[in-house]
Amino acid sequence: MPTALPVLNDRFRPVERFAARPGRDYTLLPMRLISLDAGRHVLTNFAGEYVVLPKETTRRLVRHELDTASDVFEELLSRHFVSVGGSDAALDLLAVKYRTKQSLLAEFTSLFMFVVSLRCDHSCPYCQVSRQSLDRHAYDMKPDVADRAVDFMFRSPSRALKVEFQGGESLLNFPLIRRIVERVESRNLAEGRDVQFVIATNLAPLTDEMLDYCRVHEIVISTSLDGPRELHNQNRPRPGGDSHKLAVRGIRRVREALGHDSVAALMTTTAASLAQPREIVDEYVRQGFSCVFLRPLSPYGFAVKTGLARKYAADEWLEFYRAALGYIIELNLAGTPFREEYSSLILRKMLTPFPTGYVDLQSPAGLGIAGLIFNYDGDVYASDEARMLAETGDRKFRLGNLAVDSFEDVMTSDALIDVLSETMTEGVPMCVDCGFQPYCGSDPVYHHATQGDVVGFKPTSDFCRRNMGVMRHLVRLLEDDERAASVLETWI
Amino acid sequence: MIKLHARLEKRLDAEPFVARVARGRGGGRGDLREVQFVDGQDEPSPGYGGYLLAEGLEEGPWAARPDAWPIPEALGHLSDGDVVRISPRSGELWVMYRRGSTSNSMLLTERCNSYCVMCSQPPRDVADDHLVRSYLEAIPLMSRETNELGITGGEPTLLGDRLLEIIRKCRDHLPETSLHMLSNGRMFNYLSLSREVAEIGHPDLMIGVPLYSDLPHRHDFVVQADGAFDQTIRGLMNLARCGVSVEIRVVLHRQTVERLPQLARFIARNLPFADHVALMGLEMMGFVRMNLEPLWIDPADYRPQLTGAVEHLHRRGMNVSIYNHQLCVLDRGLWPFARKSISDWKNEYVDECVACAARDHCGGFFASSSLRRSSRIRPLTPDMIPPESATSPTLSATP
Incomplete structure (x- = not known):
């Protein structure tokens, strides 16, 4: 509260005349809460703003015992957890904020992944796909399938279309990539969408001609970098054992040809990675990247099922994540700007009014309505993970096939609609009451694969445990560690 | 002057x-x-x-x-x-208008439905219809090359249809001129008025609306009107909904600086559609003179709040400016946000400015600052002057 001030000229009314009368009734606005630690709750409002309160204060709040003249009450009033009689603009603001947070839904599907070949020169044990050897052209996407996929994609109403080429190793079927790019470009002359092309590749087969083509057609590159040489090569074996060398050389060539920011890298955390958080971050810094996405291993890919890659517990990954994040924050404080992307996504959800497009943290899930994937054989899947699940024999999330199903068939299929309606965390058991609901999602493919149910049972869900761990950690840093908070604030 | x-x-x-x-x-x-x-x-x-x-x-x-x-x-x-x-x-x-000035403004009425404790142009409940009539005559005589023209008051929206007539006249006779209107935004609580303004289709209209607190009652107190916060907030939303550009203006004084960081957070979270946020130093005119002690705070004493607010808004992608502050009372990191905002006809510099190397970069003082000004005004030396490259807003990643 303001300290006592010299009084205004008596033709003006003092502030007390405008304040809510002490002890006056207040109204609770929609909110959720979760324990942060032994003594504190995190409360989130309808639009994802949060406050951290001592648990006793929460109790007084919900019993309508808070003093409306107290600092904590003013904080809750400012952030739309409560309203007092006379002012109800909070409801309008909450409505607008909620609408803004959900605004991506109106855009509909914008990411389309084309699996142009299942062939690959690598044999990574964590591979999400049952990769095929280099000579098996039966696992290439056929031109007529690609053409149908392009037509299908343009049925989406989204103003922005992102075309991502996936594998196997996508560059092994470069002629088809060219065919798709050119068909999209010519089609887009009339459509006028905001189109972006991305090639996901291990960079090993990269040629100068491919780079020229990428430059002319403004294609950007996404590649894999798992960490320092030994770890990367161990994770990503290929004949010759030189995956790291080829990736690093490829990154350099892409930057020289297309510009520094035309290549992004993704890492997968394997059991071997868990002991090397700093080394992985250092490698990303050394290779000139400004961020790293600390991505956990999908525990249901082909190789995991076949026992080739060791699973690890959510807590092991969390320990790794916290160590890497702490190290990244120290790097920033020492003058090297560098971000961790998963944290950035969640911080944007916490600290800004805007939505983020990350598929796994949406409600309803981003399945189909954020992204779709066209398999080499024309099957349409709701996500990359849905495709990998199908490779292990479970076709639960196969939405149709380009040869027989139209965009309308696929997007209104029971396979999609039924799942989506079960992924709204606003109504999913336990999610509905969780303080982190506004930041989270409900990955149905994960829960189906690990628990046999698309909704899942949250107390034993590693998805839940991992995300709660990340979110609790970020809130604690923001609240309790001023130095860390000053860095995290710059990542939004 | x-x-x-x-x-x-x-x-x-x-x-x-x-x-x-x-x-x-x-x-x-x-x-x-x-x-x-x-x-x-x-x-x-x-x-x-x-x-x-x-x-x-x-x-x-x-x-x-x-x-x-x-x-x-x-x-x-x-x-x-x-x-x-x-x-x-x-x-x-x-x-009424000076062709060579960059700060021409049309005061359309002296009447107002608020009674702000620091009003520099205290409202008068007088019949001043001649103001609109005069400006309707003046607008066609103004140069089409005028960069910017202001509308001020009083509260111009109280004029209803006659305000619309003024905006229409500007659209027709000064199509290349940015029109900037100051309004307390309360009347835009009526969606119909927001629609009518939008439907004029002025090519470059922005409405600057003051917001003084994240807490309804504290805003109502500053403008001395019950319910004003709700009306202004709904007004801002209505204008945005109709596609009219809005600016949020915060006058900084002892009654508003304390919660400035919270207000910045509130604006970034609730009103991200605002095209501009202006954080403005106090003009020592009008009601300020009778409320001097409860309003005055040395700008050098609210540096932390001001720096925090600017950083918060800037990081969230909002376009933020500081008006009416001298560079020597601002943290160095805020200089790129400071604008020379004081209308030329009432803009002055003081004795300390004579030796100051930053004078050309600085907005100086209101003529009215002779009543009171920061005790920390001092000449800056050449080594403190920003290179040209530093004039675009960038903040260091870490404090």
Whole structure:
């Protein structure tokens, strides 16, 4: 509260005349809460703003015992957890904020992944796909399938279309990539969408001609970098054992040809990675990247099922994540700007009014309505993970096939609609009451694969445990560690 | 200060009129909507609607004409293309528009539905319909090359349809001129008014709306009107919904700086559609003079709040500026956000500024700052001046 001030000229009314009368009734606005630690709750409002309160204060709040003249009450009033009689603009603001947070839904599907070949020169044990050897052209996407996929994609109403080429190793079927790019470009002359092309590749087969083509057609590159040489090569074996060398050389060539920011890298955390958080971050810094996405291993890919890659517990990954994040924050404080992307996504959800497009943290899930994937054989899947699940024999999330199903068939299929309606965390058991609901999602493919149910049972869900761990950690840093908070604030 | 009002000889038999000033060789078009400025360099020419006689000519042959007025030396600044209103019966000349100024503003009414504790232009409940009438006459006389024109008050939205007429007139006669209106936003609580303004289709209109607190009752207190916060918030939302650009203005004083960081957070979270946020130093005019002690705070004493607010808004992608502050009272990191915002006619520098190397970068003072100004005003040395590259807003990643 303001300290006592010299009084205004008596033709003006003092502030007390405008304040809510002490002890006056207040109204609770929609909110959720979760324990942060032994003594504190995190409360989130309808639009994802949060406050951290001592648990006793929460109790007084919900019993309508808070003093409306107290600092904590003013904080809750400012952030739309409560309203007092006379002012109800909070409801309008909450409505607008909620609408803004959900605004991506109106855009509909914008990411389309084309699996142009299942062939690959690598044999990574964590591979999400049952990769095929280099000579098996039966696992290439056929031109007529690609053409149908392009037509299908343009049925989406989204103003922005992102075309991502996936594998196997996508560059092994470069002629088809060219065919798709050119068909999209010519089609887009009339459509006028905001189109972006991305090639996901291990960079090993990269040629100068491919780079020229990428430059002319403004294609950007996404590649894999798992960490320092030994770890990367161990994770990503290929004949010759030189995956790291080829990736690093490829990154350099892409930057020289297309510009520094035309290549992004993704890492997968394997059991071997868990002991090397700093080394992985250092490698990303050394290779000139400004961020790293600390991505956990999908525990249901082909190789995991076949026992080739060791699973690890959510807590092991969390320990790794916290160590890497702490190290990244120290790097920033020492003058090297560098971000961790998963944290950035969640911080944007916490600290800004805007939505983020990350598929796994949406409600309803981003399945189909954020992204779709066209398999080499024309099957349409709701996500990359849905495709990998199908490779292990479970076709639960196969939405149709380009040869027989139209965009309308696929997007209104029971396979999609039924799942989506079960992924709204606003109504999913336990999610509905969780303080982190506004930041989270409900990955149905994960829960189906690990628990046999698309909704899942949250107390034993590693998805839940991992995300709660990340979110609790970020809130604690923001609240309790001023130095860390000053860095995290710059990542939004 | 440049004088915008002056006394003339009274002429009881002539009607008030609005005219453009013609001055110098090739000035004006020689028509009845113009008054010629006669200063001894050029001979008066026939055909003008009136004549303003500079000092020294009051005894000349033209002085006897009923349409010629000797003017005081303080109006020597009048230039070709300026627009004046002459009221012969009351003997007043009012400079409505100066072509060479970057801060022309139209005060359309002195009436207001708020009663802000720091109002620099205290409202008066008077019949001032002549203001709108005069400006409707003046707008067609203004230069089409005018960069920006302001609308102010009082509260212009109280004029209803006549405000719409002014905006329409600007759209038709000054299509290349940015129009910036100051409004407390409360009347835009009515969606119909927001729609009507939007439907005019002015090519470059922005409405600057003040918001003084994240807490409804504290905003209501500053503007001394119950329910004003809700009306202003809904007004801002309505304007945004209709596609009208809005700016949020925060006047900084002792009653608003304490929660400035919370207000910045509130704006970034709730009103991210605002095209601009202006954090403004106090002008020591009007009600400030009678509420000096409860309002005054040395700007050097609210540096932490101001820096925190600017950083918060800037990081969230909001376009934020600092108005009416001297560079020597701002944290160095805030210099790129500081604008030279004080209207030229009331802009001054003080003794300390003479030796200051940053003077050309600095917005200086309101003339009214003689009442009170920061105790920390000091000349800056050349090594403190930003290189040109530092004039775009960037903040260091870490404190």
